[in-house]
Amino acid sequence: MxxxxxxxxxxxxxxxxxxxxxxxxxxxxxxxxxxxxxxxxxxxxxxxxxxxxxxxxxxxxxxxxxxxxxxxxxxxxxxxxxxxxxxxxxxxxxxxxxxxxxxxxxxxxxxxxxxxxxxxxxxxxxxxxxxxxxxxxxxxxxxxxxxxxxxxxxxxxxxxxxxxxxxxxxxxxxxxxxxxxxxHALHEVLDAVLMRMANPKATVDELMTVIKGPDFPTGGTIQGIEGIKKAYETGKGKIVVRSKAVIEPLKGGKEQIVITEIPFEVNKAVLIKKIDDQRLDKRLDGIADVRDESDRTGLRIVIELKKEIDGRGILQFLFKNTDLQIAYNFNMIAIHNRRPTMMTLPILLDAYIGHQKDVVTRRSNFDLQKAKDRIHIVEGLMKALSILDEVIITIRGSQDKRDAKNNLISEFAFTEPQAEAIVSLQLYRLTNTDITDLRNEEAELQKTIKELLAILNNESILIKVIQEEMQAIRKQFAEPRRSIIENEIEEIKITLDVMIPSEEVIVTVTKDGYVKRTSTRSYNASNGKDFAMKDSDYLLFESMLNTQHHILLFTSLGKYIYQPIHELPEIRWKDLGQHVSSMVSLDANETIIKVIPIDNFDEDRFILAVSKFGQIKRSTLAEYQVQRYSRALNTMNLKKGDEVIHIDLVTQSDDVIIVTHSAYAVRFNMEEVTVTGVKTSGVKGINLKEEDVVVNATTISVGVRGDLLLVTHRGAVKKMSLKEFENGTRGKRGIGVLRELKSNAHRVSGVLFVQDNDQVMIETSKGVRELVDTKPIRVTDRYSNGSFIVDTDKDGDVVRLWKVLKKKEYSKKS
Missing domain, CATH: 3.90.199.10 (Topoisomerase II, domain 5)
Known part of the structure; x- marks a missing residue:
């Protein structure tokens, strides 16, 4: 089948x-x-x-x-x-x-x-x-x-x-x-159990008078009483665990941070590596060395600092950025009555107390039964000793052990256990002294039975027994608390001076995007000459800045690069800088158009952006401060084909002048431009004719003297007084800034705000450059086309205009 x-x-x-x-x-x-x-x-x-x-x-x-x-x-x-x-x-x-x-x-x-x-x-x-x-x-x-x-x-x-x-x-x-x-600390937990037994309705606040909070085997400082209380009340809560650290002075004005306790479950070797990484990655220049000096006597991590570095500031930075300080989250789930349960402190204590009552009750029942069994045997032995001769005769007349037991049970009414004890009795026990021992044992057993019955019949006595046992455990095993508890979670405040030593450096950026920082020693050794740069390039920005400051590099495609000065590569004055593309990735046709140094993002200033298609926007400077800057960030959303042609740092009272290729200009106050976020497109700044575009814009600050310099594609240069441009509203067509010609009309190729002694460079489509002093150029009205400086028939049309940076003298205090 x-x-x-x-x-x-x-x-x-x-x-x-x-x-x-x-x-x-x-x-x-x-x-x-x-x-x-x-x-x-x-x-x-x-x-x-x-x-x-x-x-x-x-x-x-x-x-x-x-x-x-x-x-x-x-x-x-x-x-x-x-x-x-x-x-x-x-x-x-x-x-x-x-x-x-x-x-x-x-x-x-x-x-x-x-x-x-x-x-x-x-x-x-x-x-x-x-x-x-x-x-x-x-x-x-x-x-x-x-x-x-x-x-x-x-x-x-x-x-x-x-x-x-x-x-x-x-x-x-x-x-x-x-x-x-x-x-937790054993003695505190036992005190909480004792309190809960004495007062079953004890609240978390009352319990926390004895059980202060967690006590980690690795010590450390616990911050946040509220988090502990919340955890005890709900089963969930958050505390901060901080390493124990002291700052010790060394010779020569140095300090060292010594850590002797670290947070619970933190890997010491990984922690030391992370601290050292801060030094190696140049994120924290104040650390000279990190050593693990732990031995069998205890944990000891030493962070040696450079000269004149504030140890407290470094420690704050390490608390924030490494596992020297961690957040510990309570999640008090345990199996209670065969189910996973979120345990509060009272439920935990009650579960344990209930278990101990059960254990002591079962133990007492076991001991009681054992005492009763023994006293029954003792009574049988005492009875046997009182009729010893008859018992011996009965045993001697029996055939074997089983027969002897049966005869004792039938003739003298002994029970089976008693008969077993009698036939197993050794001869030396048949003495007069043994009856005394049996009577004493009986008395002790009666006393024990009475005590055990009291425990079983009276819960208050049961609780007292548990309490006495707890006290004995407390006395034998209690250890001093290792973790310190502080009421509040301390706010970590980090200043730039802590992370970066203050140093004056010369920062340069070229139009082609080469960036570097140079020490004043290297600059002075070259006397500011022989700056390394490609022939086709020119210097866009040069200034002495502090390593604790930042620069913002703005691109033609509406992006900006956030760059702390201390992270710039230190390169000699005579060596080519690092290209910006090695810091962040940029598009092939994207160029740097403006560099703005920033020492304080909190100031009431704005970043102004103007695009080729006439859009303008203003955003608060504070929005440009970021924590992550591994990529280029948005400063202005652009339409297809548009690009940013002007960026500047402005105040509320400044004016802006926008000039177009077709020689129209408009001037208005900054209040005309609504403040918007960095990811917006802005508003219309000037009403452009068809195929016209913005060439450049200029920011005019109150009280600053200067003129507007224009260069046309035909090589003419003219200088105009700012008074020629009356304040109006944005979004207008504007006024003409060149005399209109019926044929071969001039078109604006560049616009700059200039002052006396400024020099500008004019570049043609054929790469010819003409250096021009602006002071001799006379100021004309807006109906003039200026004076010809460049022979465009021979050298090509003018395509670019920029201000030449003057050679500067730097000292340590400049």
Missing amino acids: TQTERYQDLPLEEVIGDRFGRYSKYIIQDRALPDARDGLKPVQRRILYAMFHEGNTNEKPFRKSAKTVGNVIGNYHPHGDSSVYEAMVRMSQDWKVRHMLIEMHGNNGSVDGDPPAAMRYTEARLSAISGEMLRDIQKQTVDLIQTFDDSELEPTVLPARFPNLLVNGATGISAGYATDMPP
Whole structure:
């Protein structure tokens, strides 16, 4: 007979949902989350029980870790050996748990994240305080269940004579749930338990008079009482954990920062590397050296500072940018009544108190039954001694032990246990003194039974017993608090002087986009001459700036580059600078049109932008300060084919003059331009004729003297008084600035605001350059076409005009 194939036709989503549901339930209840009563995950509980069961306890010698791991895997926890050993190692690491549950000989890892030695090399045993976790487990104080193969029994929870979940904390991730509970000081937790037992309605505020907050094994300073209180009230809260650091003076005006405690769960080696990276990446120039001087006496990280650097400022920067300060988020989830529960402090304490009541009650019942059984035996022995001769005759007349017991039961009314005790009695016990011992034992047993019945029948006595045991634990194992708690989270304030030493440097930018900073020594050595630059290039910007300042480089396509001065490459005056494309990526046809130095972004100033198609916009300077500047940022949205032709730093009272290629100009006050964000397109500045474009714009500040210089494509130059341009409103066609000709009319190729002694460079389409002094050029009205300076028939039309930067004398104080 052939067997037919059997299968179930089930929807995939139902099968997957069912399987994942079962898996989730398993890892939530029986793997990743701790029990609220003993604070242990199943693997931790099994390790401790296996070691206790095998006699690997505190008063006995250490045993190989591999022996314990094999025992745990074979009898209780059928999973990988690495998961068992890792859990075992963590319980032995004094920088991970507040009170180690396992003592380990050998390399059990380090605070630097070094892995422990293999389990065949290390030895372990239960710690003294672990004995309190397992005490009285043999007295049926907790439920025992069958192990995975039904070969042995294992506990569902440990008796836990101290609140391990709060004392050692917990961390774990399961399906849909995660837990993060910080460790606490043992004496504070026990005081909170005692307070809650004395007053079951004690509030979080009252409990916090004794349990101040977390106490991390690595110490540190905890900031934020409100976060602790919120966590105790709701199960979720946030605190800040800060390293313990002191600033020590050194010889020669130097200082060093010494760190002796770091935040919980922070890898020391990674932390030191991150601090040193700040130095190597030039983000923090004040650090001279970072050393790890930790030894067996304790942790010690030394950050040596450069001369005249403020240690407090550097420390503030490191608090903000490294793991010298971290945020710790409470997420107090534990298994309570077989369900994952968000635990508040009162619920946690009540769960533990309820567990202890159950443990002490079950222990008392066990001891009571044992005392009753013993007193029953004692009564039988006393009765047997009172009729000793008859008992001996009866035993001698019996055939064997079983017959002797039956004869004693039938003739003298002894019970089975009493008869067993009598026939097992050794001859030396048949003395006169033994009856006295039995009577004393009976009295002690009666007293014990009375005490145990009182515990079982009176809850106040039960609570008193628990309290006395807690006091004994407190006295034996309490340690001083390691973490300091501060009420408020301190705001970290960082100033530029801290990060960057103040230094005066010369910053230059060329039209082709070569940027560099040069020391005053290199500049003076060259006497300001022989500036390295390509023949076709020219200097767009040169100024002495401080390394704590910034420059904004604006491009023709409406972008800007935010650049701190201290991050510019230091290059000699006679060497070519670094091209801007190595800082950020730019389009092929994108050029630098303006460089603006900024020492303070908070000032009430604006960035003005004017485009070729006549758009104008004004944005506050503060909007240009950014934290991330690895790419070019928007300063003006442009239409297709448009480009920015003018950028300037302006105030509310300034005027702007816009001049077009077809020789029209408009002047208006800055108030005409509404302040908008950096990502806008602006508003219409001038009404352009068809095919006309803006050549340039000029900003006019109140009280500043000067004239407007125009050059035409035909090589004519004219200078106009600013009075020729009356203030109006934006969006107009404007006034003509050249005399109209019927044929070969002049078109404006360049416009500049000039003052006496300024020099300008005129460049033609054939690359010919003409240097022009502006002072001899006389001022004419707007109906003049100026004087011819360039022979365009020979050299080509004029295409560019720029102001030549004068050679400057720099000193350290300039």
